[in-house]
Amino acid sequence: MKTAINQLSHRSTRVALAGAAAIAAASGLLVATAPSAAAEPAGCSAQDYLDQTDILRPGRALCNGGAVLRMQDNGDLVLRNASTGKTCWRSGTSKPGVSVTFTPGKGTGPAGQFTPFISVGDHQIHGSNNILDLGRTANLNDKGEFWIGYGHIATC
Secondary structure (H helix, E strand, C coil): CHHHHHHHHHHHHHHHHHHHHHHHHHCCCCCCCCHHHHHCCCCECCCCEECCCCEECCCCEEEECCEEEEECCCCCEEEEECCCCCEEEECCCCCCCCCEEEECCECCCCCCCECCEEEECCEEEECECCCCCCCCCEEECCCCEEEEECEEEEEC
């Protein structure tokens, strides 16, 4: 009987956590679900990249390699060293409440070609692509480097 109650308790906890994650995901938040996420700075997502389906909302961040790329509430996207707080790069945008989205590169001829970019509100920051890959993500790698497609934007 005691074992059955413990199993029911664990199951209820898992169901409650899964429900909370589903609600957060439905509201458009990137949700930290990795077991190591507790050791990361507040607001870190469970991934270190943005693709065309992701939105990085104010207060949320991509974290990897001791670096944090955070969309601040004041509308500035900022890359910082996680341990020192030193700012390594910023987007220079300042429209409170905006989010970051990613648009992949396109290669349908000279008139329709463009490089991958992120949008911080209505401000675009372009990366680059290569001949075989048009650039499908913006990411923060484990060296603290921020890339948009194949365009290196900054290092922390």
